[in-house]
Amino acid sequence: MDAVGWGIVGYGWVARDYMEPGIRAAGHRLVAVCDPNPDCRVAAEAAGARGHADLAGLIAEPAVEAVYVATPNHLHRGAVEALAAAGKAVLCEKPVAATLADAEAMVRAVESQNIFYGTAFDQRHHPAHRAIRAQVEAGRLGTVTTVRIVYACWLGRDWSEAGQPNWRIDAAQAGGGALMDLAPHGLDLVDFLLGEPIITIAALTQSKAQDYAVDDGALLIGRTAGGALASLHVAYNCPDALPRRRLEVVGTKGQLVAENTMGQTAGGSLTFIDGATGRAEPLAFDADSSPFTEQVRAFGSALRRPEERAAYSASRDLHTMRLVARAYGQG
Secondary structure, eight states: OOOOEEEEEOOHHHHIIIHHHHHHTTTTTEEEEEEEEEHHHHHHHHHEEEESSSSSHHHTTTTTEEEESSSGGGGGHHHHHHHHTTTTTEEEOOSSSSSHHHHHHHHHHHHTTOEEEOOGGGGGHHHHHHHHHHHTTTTTOSSEEEEEEEEEEOOOOOOTTTOOOGGGGGHHHSSSSSHHHHHHHHHHHHHHHTOOEEEEEEEEEEESSSSSOOOSSSEEEEEEETEEEEEEESSSSTTTTTTTTTEEEEEEEEEEEESHHHHHHHSSSEEEEEETTEEEOOOOOOOSSSSHHHHHHHHHHHHHOOGGGOOOOHHHHHHHHHHHHHTOOOO
């Protein structure tokens, strides 16, 4: 497959530390970066990309075919609408936007312009999670009854990126706190693993340990279209040294347990526990490839081969955003 020329809008730590290496590891190339921060542009140029202070400069780059949008959430809409109008393929970070209204407008834009769009739900691409999906599809768990997810971290007020204020704790920029930031991954992952979306949801949020206005933790419960139950615990108030990343899929014939697979990095562990004997069996998967690398490979392949684009759905991603809004009691 020909290497895809990528652009990045918003060259913060996720783009710099995970997406840019993922682009290189996938055999693609980073052509240009747009970021108003001159330090970020210098870092991008050190990685071999051209830096632009405004989006128009990146859009004008003919070698940019696909664009990864990694700005603060409230800026997603403006970037995606402009990129859609320019005919660029877009991979936008989650959540789709800071508000449901912006997310709805974005989906209208990408559908009206008929561009290739995906939300960056990188957890779909972690090799361990792909292995879980394959086990579910093969029937090894029997009838799946429950998915349980813990995805937590510590995010204090004083965390900053390149000396910039912590926008993730600003409701106007982020749209919410731990629930807005972390729960979309889990909600989407349930759909990916089981092949059916969550349709009913409820949540409790907390502001317990951190001294900022947005929620620092949440518990969500949901039920899929097929009747499986899901629980998600997401948090900004869990010390990073504690166990805080766990995924369990439970069925009538067995259980799969993935530890330290939720997140941006490669590795972790995956275990099958037999429902009849209780015997635990470690399962092998590609522990060297990160979800970002695999995400770039999948998106690039679908860009080149339109028949693969059925794996992406703006309307499905909007459904996930609507679940987040409902979890916050908005509609």
